[in-house]
Amino acid sequence: MTSPTNSPNLLSSYQMEDLSLKNRVVMPPMTRGRAGEERIPNALMAEYYSQRTNAGLIISEGTAPSKQGNGWVHAPGIYNDAQVEGWKQVTKAVRAKGTPFFLQLWHTGRASHSSFQENNQLPVAPSALKIEGAESHTPTGNQPCEVPRALETEEIPGIVEDYRQAAENAKKAGFDGVEVHAANGYLIAEFLQSKTNKRTDKYGGSLENRYRFLKEIVEAVMTVWPANRIGVRLSPNGSFNDMGSPDYKETYLYVAQQLNSYGLAYLHIMDGLAFGFHELGEPMTLAEFRAVFDNTIIGNCGYDREQAEQAIAAGDADLIAFGRPYISTPDLVSRFANNQALNPDAPIETWYSPGPVGYTDYPTYEKAQATVEAIASP
Numbered sequence: 001m002t003s004p005t006n007s008p009n010l011l012s013s014y015q016m017e018d019l020s021l022k023n024r025v026v027m028p029p030m031t032r033g034r035a036g037e038e039r040i041p042n043a044l045m046a047e048y049y050s051q052r053t054n055a056g057l058i059i060s061e062g063t064a065p066s067k068q069g070n071g072w073v074h075a076p077g078i079y080n081d082a083q084v085e086g087w088k089q090v091t092k093a094v095r096a097k098g099t100p101f102f103l104q105l106w107h108t109g110r111a112s113h114s115s116f117q118e119n120n121q122l123p124v125a126p127s128a129l130k131i132e133g134a135e136s137h138t139p140t141g142n143q144p145c146e147v148p149r150a151l152e153t154e155e156i157p158g159i160v161e162d163y164r165q166a167a168e169n170a171k172k173a174g175f176d177g178v179e180v181h182a183a184n185g186y187l188i189a190e191f192l193q194s195k196t197n198k199r200t201d202k203y204g205g206s207l208e209n210r211y212r213f214l215k216e217i218v219e220a221v222m223t224v225w226p227a228n229r230i231g232v233r234l235s236p237n238g239s240f241n242d243m244g245s246p247d248y249k250e251t252y253l254y255v256a257q258q259l260n261s262y263g264l265a266y267l268h269i270m271d272g273l274a275f276g277f278h279e280l281g282e283p284m285t286l287a288e289f290r291a292v293f294d295n296t297i298i299g300n301c302g303y304d305r306e307q308a309e310q311a312i313a314a315g316d317a318d319l320i321a322f323g324r325p326y327i328s329t330p331d332l333v334s335r336f337a338n339n340q341a342l343n344p345d346a347p348i349e350t351w352y353s354p355g356p357v358g359y360t361d362y363p364t365y366e367k368a369q370a371t372v373e374a375i376a377s378p
Contacts, residue, residue, distance in 0.1 A: 008312050010305065010320065011337055014056060016296050017228035017265055019100045019176065021056035021319070024312060025333050026298055028268070028321035029059050029104040029181070029233075033352035034359060035076035039064070041086035045076075046093040047360050052326055053097030054333040057319065059179050059231070059268070060090075062106030065166030066159070068124065069187070070116045071108025073139055073352065078103065078169045079162070091174030102231060102265075103170040104179040105163055105221075109187030110148035110196075111241050113138045122149040126191045126213075127198040131242040137352075153201045156213065159187075164220035177229035180217055182255075183270055185241020188214050189234075192255060195245040207247075207254045214255065218262060227263045231298075235270035236284040237277050244278025252284060257292045267293050268321070272301025286316035305336055327351070331364040340365045 008014075014021040034045055049058060064070045064077040077083045087103070094101045112123035113136035125148035135142040151159070163180070170178050182188035190196040191213040197204050203212050214232070221230055236252040238244070245251065256267060271286050286299050299308070299317035308320035326332055328346040335342055343362055350358020 008318075010308050010312060011333070014296075014318060016057070016100075016318075019057075019265075021100065022098070023054075023056040023333055024319045025055050025057075025336070026300075026319050026321040027052050027055040027058045027326045028298075028300055028323050029061050029106075029179070030323050030327065031061050031072055031075055031352065032359060033072065033074040034354065035074050035086075036354075037074065038082065039070070039075065039077040040082050041076050041090050043089060044356060044360060046090045047356075049090055049101070050093040050097060051330040051360060052332070053094055053099040054331055055099060055326070056333075057100050057102070058094060059102045059321075060104050060175075062104050062108075062181055063166075065105045065107060066162040067118055068159075069107035069112075069162070071112030071123065071136075071186075073137060074354070075106075078105070078166045078173065084169050084173045087170075087173035087175070095174065100176045102177040102179050102229075103173070103175045104181050104233070105166050105170075106181040107159065107162075107187040109185075109190050110145075111136070111186055112148075113143055114146060115139055115143070122146055124149050124151050124155075125187065125196065126151060126203065127196060129196055129198070131185070133242060150199070153203065156203060157216075160213075160216045160220050163217045164224060167221040167224040171224060177225060177231065177265055178221060179231040179233055179268060180214070180221065181233050182214050183233045183235035183268075184238055184275070185235075185243040188217065189241075189243060192251060193243060193245040194247055194251070195243065207251060210251070211255055211258060215258065218259070218264075222262070228265050230262075230264050231266040231268055232259055232264060233268040233270070235275070237273060238270055239276035239278040244280050246280055248278070248280060249284060249288075253288065253292055256289050260293045260295075264295060266296035266298050266319070268298040268300060270301045271299055272303060274302030286311060287314070290316050327358075328362050330362055335365055338365070343368065 110125035130147040131145040300321035311317040328343040
């Protein structure tokens with residue numbers, strides 16, 4: 001079990017199972033598209049993560065466990081030896097700063113596009129239902145979303161094995177643990193939700209059946225990592241990638257209850273509404289998950305410092321993730337500690353662009369102040 005400090009606040013230390021976190025700030029997964037066409041992590045990525053090791057915990061950007069899982073331009077993978085070697089330089093840089101580093105495993109499911117797939121095959125999903133109201137971001141620009149191919153029952157164990165092998169590769173690459181991405185309308189979330197899962201086999205229909213895919217993945221990953229080095233990410237309120245099911249509360253409380261039995265490192269919950277809300281009822285809260293999940297809970301999506309402190313003080317969350325602020329403010333924790341203003345938000349056109357601009361060139365507070373003083377000097 002996890003033991004919080006006596007007077008928890010955002011900057012206090014935290015014991016997450018056997019990992020000591022220097023504070024309760026999490027740098028969450030953020031797709032940045034700097035791994036190149038071969039999807040191999042590189043020195044620029046090592047610098048980026050190293051700059052942000054003031055966080056108590058870092059979770060890597062979404063990383064494909066297989067070629068089939070790819071669905072974003074120049075996002076990294078963890079399914080071949082070159083990618084494992086590339087990640088080693090990143091984990092080494094982070095480890096040198098003493099910050100635990102988890103790898104997020106991300107199969108994009110129907111959010112992928114045939115241009116990412118071998119032989120231009122269709123992306124896969126639990127059911128042949130396309131994403132409505134959005135486009136796919138492909139190597140040749142935005143394209144209409146495609147109707148995915150529904151997976152055959154006998155194919156699913158192979159995808160589970162891809163996750164197990166990816167978890168093994170993550171261990172070889174030097175990570176401290178892995179996060180299973182079951183949120184934001186990607187493959188696992190598509191199996192969980194009744195809106196996107198219309199299957200009639202053992203992976204569809206009842207809550208138990210819709211949960212089965214995630215259950216098998218977690219149990220496969222547990223053959224590589226102990227449960228206390230595995231996290232799972234969920235998005236009960238999200239509408240991104242055309243998600244949102246009428247039975248969302250029943251679904252996600254069931255999933256959290258089932259996951260609780262494993263003794264996982266954490267449950268990473270996108271409870272905030274900044275990423276879109278399906279408006280099918282009242283938003284689910286961290287308190288609802290706290291009632292059914294015993295270990296660490298990470299809150300995420302749109303938090304500012306005050307909201308984060310409130311969630312921790314209430315006992316609803318143990319850790320809080322800050323996404324976009326970490327893009328433009330590498331020394332985020334130091335600025336929180338010293339009540340310093342954050343850098344301006346990063347322009348969206350640099351989020352996924354190649355190279356260091358908008359990636360590793362954001363200044364710390366000290367560097368920013370030195371620049372201001374230099375300009376002001378006669």
